Amino acid sequence: MQEEKIVGILGGMGPQATLDLMAKVIRATPAQSEKDHLRMLVDCNPKVPDRVAAILAGGPDSAPALVEMAMGLVGQGADLLAIACNTAHHFHAAIQAAVPVPVLDMIALTARRVAELDPPVRTVGLLATEGTIEIKLYHRHFEARGIEVITPRELEMRSFMSIVYGVKTGHDGPVARAGMAALAQSLMDRGAEAVIAGCTEVPLVISAGPTMPMIDPTQVLAESIVQSVLGRARAMSPAL
Amino acid sequence: MQEEKIVGILGGMGPQATLDLMAKVIRATPAQSEKDHLRMLVDCNPKVPDRVAAILAGGPDSAPALVEMAMGLVGQGADLLAIACNTAHHFHAAIQAAVPVPVLDMIALTARRVAELDPPVRTVGLLATEGTIEIKLYHRHFEARGIEVITPRELEMRSFMSIVYGVKTGHDGPVARAGMAALAQSLMDRGAEAVIAGCTEVPLVISAGPTMPMIDPTQVLAESIVQSVLGRARAMSPAL
Secondary structure (H helix, E strand, O other): OOOOOOEEEEEEOEHHHHHHHHHHHHHHOOOOOHHHOOOEEEEEOOOOOOHHHHHHOOOOOOHHHHHHHHHHHHHOOOOEEEEOOOHHHHHHHHHHHHOOOOEOOHHHHHHHHHHOOOOOOOEEEEEOOHHHHHOOHHHHHHHHOOOEEEOOOHHHHHHHHHHHHHHOOOOOOHHHHHHHHHHHHHHHHOOOOEEEEOOOOHHHOOOOEOOEOEEOHHHHHHHHHHHHHHOOOOOOOOOO | OOOOOOEEEEEOOOHHHHHHHHHHHHHHOOOOOHHHOOOEEEEEOOOOOOHHHHHHOOOOOOHHHHHHHHHHHHHOOOOEEEEOOOHHHHHHHHHHHHOOOOEOOHHHHHHHHHHOOOOOOOEEEEEOOHHHHHOOHHHHHHHHOOOEEEOOOHHHHHHHHHHHHHHOOOOOOHHHHHHHHHHHHHHHHOOOOEEEEOOOOHHHOOOOEOOEOEEOHHHHHHHHHHHHHHOOOOOOOOOO
16 A cells, blocks of 8 residues: 655744644545544744735745755655745745645635635735735736736735734634725725635734625645545535 | 854644744734744644654653654754644654754743742643543643642543644634533633643634633744843743
8 A cells, every 4th residue: 555645734824823723624525533644744944034024025045045945855755745825935946946746726726716706706806915015926817817916005015914913813703804804895886796815814813704705815725735645625615 | 143042843743732832922022013023934844743642552652753844944054943832842862953043942931930930820621632631741730840830630631632633623713612611611610720822723713812821832832932132022921
């Protein structure tokens, strides 16, 4: 019998978002007993230089730390890798070039999931960091599929970044939740048919609801991880 | 400046308990920004042979997998190790013998925490697996400090093990919670002055309350991890 594949996770960006991905992998795994769960090697490294600062403000490059983490995980036995941070996907190609195992692409997987929705979605609202938006991580995938992307207005972006950096240090209470819900609603009011929770801190403070169609890339990634290892997964996201 | 120590966690026993330890480490860390959090290398390995079966039923030995995990984590850079499973501490000496870095002992740390309580506790109730009880993991530490240990009765132990194995596969709802609360209360009724949540699945379904003095070894371990790295920690456990 072939040994089950081992999952490697580049995490810590922020740490709570890594726990969220791990929890979603656990829930997406059909398990009758403990040993049915996947083996995950996790490098929860909050010391990775800030991705947004690296992209926008000439801050220290995040790539060397991410590449080192990826190589460490593969050296320890990981057969596939996942990155628990949307903005860090800017460095996806550099990471993939450094390791001989597949590195899942949460952005591409999410765009594909949205493109498969029925009825089709023509406009998505994107809650993502300034870095993710600036380099058009999601835009490129969505626009290639004819899906329009709208993003928060300038003042809203400041509020968004403030909430995200707060969540990274545990400020995920009612104020953060109300603020994030208002930002999502504003995108809906402006014509978004669905909101992309395009930063791993977003699903920590907001989730899909009857009046809030939301796609959670962390959930999409979790299901893809389980699918990659077992060939099947428990789809838990209501999607839309 | 000396680089901050990297924490290695032997986990996956079960997977949700590993998330619980990681979450408690994150909460116990004084952090103003993401990078203030600790780097944790986590081997969440649910394939480790069942510890209780290894101890009681002649099942496959758990030690080789645990030793391999410990060596892998140290190879990847871990400066200290922790084990997110009470019963697996049966193999603590074997793990410690295999690596050149300290392996924290959750059992010893918990016994010390209880012995420091004021007013002193003379009798504790122990919610732990049959394996942990059989090899007297906690008993030895408590009895050396003159603290009596009482454990669930035979039928209660069957109920306990059934809840624990259920929690490992996600059955942590109201039934598990009510069952675990009843087991803890029974120990209190029989004279326990505090209950030790001596299996990492226990704090997933029950917590300390005004009428339930409880010591959570996962919380004690988390604080000790942060203390070992930073020299200080945010103590979040009300203890008693």
